[in-house]
Amino acid sequence: xxxxxxxxxxxxxxxxxxxxxxxxxxxxxxxxxxxxxxxxxxxxxxxxxxxxxxxxxxxxxxxxxxxxxxxxxxxxxxxxxxxxxxxxxxxxxxxxxxxxxxxxxxxxxxxxxxxxxxxxxxxxxxxxxxxxxxxxxxxxxxxxxxxxxxxxxxxxxxxxxxxxxxxxxxxxxxxxxxxxxxxxxxxxxxxxxxxxxxxxxxxxxxxxxxxxxxxxxxxxxxxxxxxxxxxxxxxxxxxxxxxxxxxxxxxxxxxxxxxxxxxxxxxxxxxxxxxxxxxxxxxx
DNA sequence: CCCCATGTTCGACA
DNA sequence: GTGTCGAACATGGG
Numbered sequence: 001x002x003x004x005x006x007x008x009x010x011x012x013x014x015x016x017x018x019x020x021x022x023x024x025x026x027x028x029x030x031x032x033x034x035x036x037x038x039x040x041x042x043x044x045x046x047x048x049x050x051x052x053x054x055x056x057x058x059x060x061x062x063x064x065x066x067x068x069x070x071x072x073x074x075x076x077x078x079x080x081x082x083x084x085x086x087x088x089x090x091x092x093x094x095x096x097x098x099x100x101x102x103x104x105x106x107x108x109x110x111x112x113x114x115x116x117x118x119x120x121x122x123x124x125x126x127x128x129x130x131x132x133x134x135x136x137x138x139x140x141x142x143x144x145x146x147x148x149x150x151x152x153x154x155x156x157x158x159x160x161x162x163x164x165x166x167x168x169x170x171x172x173x174x175x176x177x178x179x180x181x182x183x184x185x186x187x188x189x190x191x192x193x194x195x196x197x198x199x200x201x202x203x204x205x206x207x208x209x210x211x212x213x214x215x216x217x218x219x220x221x222x223x224x225x226x227x228x229x230x231x232x233x234x235x236x237x238x239x240x241x242x243x244x245x246x247x248x249x250x251x252x253x254x255x256x257x258x259x260x261x262x263x264x265x266x267x268x269x270x271x272x273x274x275x276x277x278x279x280x281x282x283x284x
Numbered sequence: 285c286c287c288c289a290t291g292t293t294c295g296a297c298a
Numbered sequence: 299g300t301g302t303c304g305a306a307c308a309t310g311g312g
Contacts, residue, residue: 003290081292082291084290085290085309100309117308118308119307119308120292121291158301162302166303171292178291260303260304262288262289
């Protein structure tokens with residue numbers, strides 16, 4: 001479920017417990033979501049601590065705590081990735097934790113819950129004075145200046161034969177883009193999802209770059225704020241089932257697997273570039 | 285029972 | 299070493 005905008009939405013769900021003191025931590029340590037996580041430390045240190053702030057970056061979230069078992073000047077950093085079916089919520093106490101509530105931070109009157117039935121999500125925890133290295137090493141956000149058209153083009157050329165759809169899903173360069181956003185972006189940029197990433201024209205690069213920023217911005221507004229429904233003018237509401245109609249052209253949408261994921265596009269407006277004509281290749 | 289799912293990782297192979 | 303592809307992970311819904 002969660003891509004860029006949904007992640008931002010879920011990050012805000014824990015806002016009601018910001019500046020509240022954690023009374024008790026419930027962590028089901030054997031759950032797959034804790035793979036690679038030092039659960040014992042998390043459980044030992046967070047009681048008595050206070051959630052101070054949180055951030056979302058792409059599909060990652062980070063929550064900062066201080067106090068409790070942490071020494072002065074030190075923070076506890078709780079990282080959360082929602083995977084495919086994860087979600088965050090705050091519930092009023094008394095609350096009966098469900099079977100998929102792998103992590104619950106109890107305050108006096110509330111329960112901050114991380115639930116994830118499929119457990120493709122992931123929880124991490126670290127103690128330190130500054131934001132963890134892995135967080136600072138994340139690639140530039142898609143709405144930041146560090147994400148620019150030329151850098152994007154260089155990355156795509158290096159993935160010359162990868163279908164553009166698959167390339168857009170690579171988090172190392174497009175943090176936060178998931179399956180539906182990739183389709184929405186290509187639809188707006190009028191690029192066929194199977195187009196080789198390294199073969200875009202200059203014009204297509206421009207259109208792609210613009211569409212990435214546009215979809216990110218609009219998705220954050222519509223979904224990231226209060227999980228509103230994207231308007232019918234987007235591909236989004238038409239892409240999920242067989243037999244959808246392109247809201248721009250009125251023609252039928254196509255659905256096939258591209259790059260291992262179900263992909264929806266409008267054949268009427270997204271056509272593969274004609275290639276292989278063997279024209280010039282001025283090189284020398 | 286079968287197929288599908290808004291994600292990531294790892295092993296096999298070119 | 300690099301790039302690409304499919305399977306695997308665990309569970310629920312149609």
